[in-house]
Amino acid sequence: MNTKLLIIDIATTLFQQKGYLGVGLNEILKACNISKGSLYHHFPKGKEELLIACLQSMNEEVTTDIEEIFKQYQTTQEATQAMIGKLVEDFEREDTIAGYTFSSIVSEMASLSEPVRNACSLLYTKIQGIYSNKLVAEGFSKETANSIALMITASIEGGLMLCLTQKSSNPLKIISHVLPNLFKE
Amino acid sequence: MNTKLLIIDIATTLFQQKGYLGVGLNEILKACNISKGSLYHHFPKGKEELLIACLQSMNEEVTTDIEEIFKQYQTTQEATQAMIGKLVEDFEREDTIAGYTFSSIVSEMASLSEPVRNACSLLYTKIQGIYSNKLVAEGFSKETANSIALMITASIEGGLMLCLTQKSSNPLKIISHVLPNLFKE
DNA sequence: GTCTATATAAAGATAGAC
DNA sequence: GTCTATCTTTATATAGAC
Numbered sequence: 001m002n003t004k005l006l007i008i009d010i011a012t013t014l015f016q017q018k019g020y021l022g023v024g025l026n027e028i029l030k031a032c033n034i035s036k037g038s039l040y041h042h043f044p045k046g047k048e049e050l051l052i053a054c055l056q057s058m059n060e061e062v063t064t065d066i067e068e069i070f071k072q073y074q075t076t077q078e079a080t081q082a083m084i085g086k087l088v089e090d091f092e093r094e095d096t097i098a099g100y101t102f103s104s105i106v107s108e109m110a111s112l113s114e115p116v117r118n119a120c121s122l123l124y125t126k127i128q129g130i131y132s133n134k135l136v137a138e139g140f141s142k143e144t145a146n147s148i149a150l151m152i153t154a155s156i157e158g159g160l161m162l163c164l165t166q167k168s169s170n171p172l173k174i175i176s177h178v179l180p181n182l183f184k185e
Numbered sequence: 186m187n188t189k190l191l192i193i194d195i196a197t198t199l200f201q202q203k204g205y206l207g208v209g210l211n212e213i214l215k216a217c218n219i220s221k222g223s224l225y226h227h228f229p230k231g232k233e234e235l236l237i238a239c240l241q242s243m244n245e246e247v248t249t250d251i252e253e254i255f256k257q258y259q260t261t262q263e264a265t266q267a268m269i270g271k272l273v274e275d276f277e278r279e280d281t282i283a284g285y286t287f288s289s290i291v292s293e294m295a296s297l298s299e300p301v302r303n304a305c306s307l308l309y310t311k312i313q314g315i316y317s318n319k320l321v322a323e324g325f326s327k328e329t330a331n332s333i334a335l336m337i338t339a340s341i342e343g344g345l346m347l348c349l350t351q352k353s354s355n356p357l358k359i360i361s362h363v364l365p366n367l368f369k370e
Numbered sequence: 371g372t373c374t375a376t377a378t379a380a381a382g383a384t385a386g387a388c
Numbered sequence: 389g390t391c392t393a394t395c396t397t398t399a400t401a402t403a404g405a406c
Contacts, residue, residue, distance in 0.1 A: 003371080019293045021206035024399065036401080038372050046401065096296055103346050107289035108204045110349040111281055121350040150356055151363045154343030161288050161342050162335065164295040165306040171335055178336045181367050188389080210382065221383080223390050231383065373406075381398070388391075 004042045007032055012054040017096040019104035020051055020116075048113060051105070055119035059126060062100045066130050076134045077180050080152060084176040087156070088169045097164065100127065103157050128153050148182050155179065189227045192217055197239040202281040204289035205236055205301075233298060236290070240304035244311060247285045251315050261319045262365050265337055269361040272341070273354045282349065285312065288342050313338050333367050340364065 010031050014023045025047060029039060043049045066083060073079035090098040097104060102120065109116040128149040135145035155175050162171035195216045199208045210232060214224060228234045251268065258264035275283040282289060287305065294301040313334040320330035340360050347356035 018296065019204070019206070021204070022293055022297070025401090026399080035373050037374080037403095040401070041371060047399095097292070103288055103343075104292035106346050106350055107282070107292055108207055111203065112207070117350055117352070124347060124350055147359050147363050150344075150347065150359050151340060154347055154356065154360060155336060155340040156343065157346050158288075158339030158341065158343030159335075161291050162309060162339055165291055165302055165309055167302070171339065174332050174335050175339060178332050178367065181369070182363065184366070184369075209380075211380085220391050222385095222392080225383070226389060232381095371406105373404100375403085375405100377400105377402070379399080379401100382396090384395070385393085386391100387393100388389105 003032075003034060003038060007034070007039060007042060007050065008053050008057050011050055012057055013098075015051060015054055015105055016098060016102055017094075017104075019108050020047075021108050022104070048116065051109070052115055052119050055102070055105070055116070055123060058100065058102065059119075059123050062123065062127055062130075066100065066127060070130055070134055076131065076138060076148075077183050079134065080131070080179060081176050084156065084172055084179075087160070088172050088176075091160070091163055091169045091172065095167070097160055101157055101160050103161060124153060151182055152179065188217075188219060188223060192219070192224060192227060192235065193238050193242050196235055197242055198283075200236060200239055200290055201283060201287055202279075202289075205232075205293050207289070233301065236294070237300055237304050240287070240290070240301070240308060243285065243287065244304075244308050247308065247312055247315075251285065251312060255315055255319055261316065261323060261333075262368050264319065265316070265364060266361050269341065269357055269364075272345070273357050273361075276345070276348055276354045276357065280352070282345055286342055286345050288346060309338060336367055337364065 007028065011023070011028050014028060014031065025036070025039065028050075029036060039050075040046065043053065069083050069086070070076075070079045073082055087099045087101070102123070105116070106120050110120065111117075128146070131149035131152050132142075132145045135148055136142055140148070156172070159172045159175040163169055192213070196208070196213050199213060199216065210221070210224065214221060217224075224235075225231065228238065254268050254271070255261075255264045258267055272284045272286070287308070290301070291305050295305065296302075313331070316334035316337050317327075317330045320333055321327055325333070341357070344357045344360040348354055
């Protein structure tokens, strides 16, 4: 089995759930059942290099997952609601942040590391691009589409914060219910 | 001068900007110009006790600040936009999270500490209550008012994440521009 | 490529003088 | 109530055997 991919896979989940600073290397090693030497062989520059690899890996997964959903549904509204539905399921099953969200990483690292901030920025841009493109295809102007796409992204990220504090998926459900109001112009 | 209040004041800002794990006690001590012994005299249970004191302090400030704004403006829409305008100003001046937002703390601590999660939950509830009350006064049903209030909170928190990654206040500006669409029913 | 053992720095916390 | 000095644990990272 490919150790490097294993590390990225497991570390990605841990970083999403607990943030960058909240996860120690030892915790990652234990979860992967590997040793320190092995990890530093694959990521010589250490933890931050691993984080960036995780963010890039998420970038690819986002393409797969969200674009898949957005192809399945005719309207952006339906697709968005289906997507949030999946996040709700994830949250109810795992009780932590999951899916393609990564606020914990952003809030900790954006001001500490330029490379990390950049990787996060790219990821958000990509996600919003998917929303925006479909909205343009539906007839919205490019500017309006971008605004709505941004609002979808922001409210989902913020919604997950509220889910965490309330230990409930309710906030995301409400957001899913309210978002369609943005599509009427 | 009251040392305890000084500590809370400075630590609150640091926690907001860098998160709980991102700020070391030494950094707080240095910023306050005090020693370890002094801090532990005021907060015997240590860092987490200090964080909770900070969240409670924010709780009081929120009442002052947001309610003040919400009294100044007739409609929720105007008040919300004024409030976001202030956040934008803060962000452009300081280039970090400020105001009454605290996503960094939530995402790190919600799953680690029940008391902290609870304090955060109370804070969000209070903020949303202010929004919701004004919306009800404007004629919205209680349920609709709560939904819109939640959406305002979530999109602002998420918007600040986007501002951080983009190093720009633009996301919040766009959100301020798009939010009014939620008020039409 | 993976391991063990070690280095080094920093974290949070405590003890006791003043 | 504030200080200095110290303790303990944990963090990231490195060295070198296999």
